[in-house]
Amino acid sequence: MLTVYDYPTARALDGSGLDILLVGDSVAQNELGLERTADLSLGMMLHHVRAVKRGVERTHILADLPFGSYGKPAEALTSALALMDAGANSVKLEGPRFEVVEHLVGAGVPVMGHVGLLPQTAKRTVRQGTKPESAARIEQQAIGLANSGCYAVVLEFMSHDTARSITDRVDVPTIGIGAGPGCDGQVLVISDMLGQHESVPSFVQKYASLYEVTVDAASRYREDVKQRRFPNG
Numbered sequence: 729m730l731t732v733y734d735y736p737t738a739r740a741l742d743g744s745g746l747d748i749l750l751v752g753d754s755v756a757q758n759e760l761g762l763e764r765t766a767d768l769s770l771g772m773m774l775h776h777v778r779a780v781k782r783g784v785e786r787t788h789i790l791a792d793l794p795f796g797s798y799g800k801p802a803e804a805l806t807s808a809l810a811l812m813d814a815g816a817n818s819v820k821l822e823g824p825r826f827e828v829v830e831h832l833v834g835a836g837v838p839v840m841g842h843v844g845l846l847p848q849t850a851k852r853t854v855r856q857g858t859k860p861e862s863a864a865r866i867e868q869q870a871i872g873l874a875n876s877g878c879y880a881v882v883l884e885f886m887s888h889d890t891a892r893s894i895t896d897r898v899d900v901p902t903i904g905i906g907a908g909p910g911c912d913g914q915v916l917v918i919s920d921m922l923g924q925h926e927s928v929p930s931f932v933q934k935y936a937s938l939y940e941v942t943v944d945a946a947s948r949y950r951e952d953v954k955q956r957r958f959p960n961g
């Protein structure tokens with residue numbers, strides 16, 4: 729799984745064989761320059777889901793329910809249906825929101841859970857599940873989400889042992905980010921793995937350096953125009 733926020737990237741990724749494209753609420757920082765995922769509204773998310781949908785023919789589109797859009801089960805269903813109407817095939821939400829998950833799944837909306845570091849509400853970015861009590865708490869949350877009907881659960885930035893143990897114990901696939909190799913699948917933020925920003929989190933593997941490519945292309949273009957090498961026909 730990779731995140732995707734826009735039409736050209738969606739087109740490029742649709743044929744890549746990835747199982748799921750996540751229109752993540754990390755679009756807030758990575759695409760919109762906002763400070764936190766919590767600054768993203770449902771309206772902004774719908775705009776990006778529609779753009780991604782226009783570029784995708786075959787891959788499953790998962791959309792994050794933005795912070796503040798799923799407080800109560802009925803509100804969550806209204807938001808989830810809006811995301812599905814915009815093109816999402818399923819939705820993801822953060823934390824042990826068992827009642828909300830049951831309500832959505834009961835209404836026919838497939839839901840992915842998300843435990844460990846929860847960017848919508850986290851005060852600090854610290855590795856989760858490093859102590860026995862917090863490991864047990866996260867494990868119970870993941871099991872509860874699976875029992876409530878989630879079809880998979882994201883495990884974000886946690887002790888690798890905790891992630892492995894959760895993966896062994898829950899009945900649905902786990903998808904890790906900064907959670908080590910013991911998960912069933914992995915997810916990365918597209919702008920991190922493509923190197924679109926100056927720096928990336930330590931657990932990211934960069935597969936390209938688009939920041940440098942962009943700076944280089946812009947300065948070569950500027951130089952070509954100044955030297956009257958472009959346009960040349």
Ligand code: KIV
Binds near residue numbers: 752753882905
């Ligand atoms: O929005 C996002 O990028 C995410 C991933 C961290 C899973 O939710």
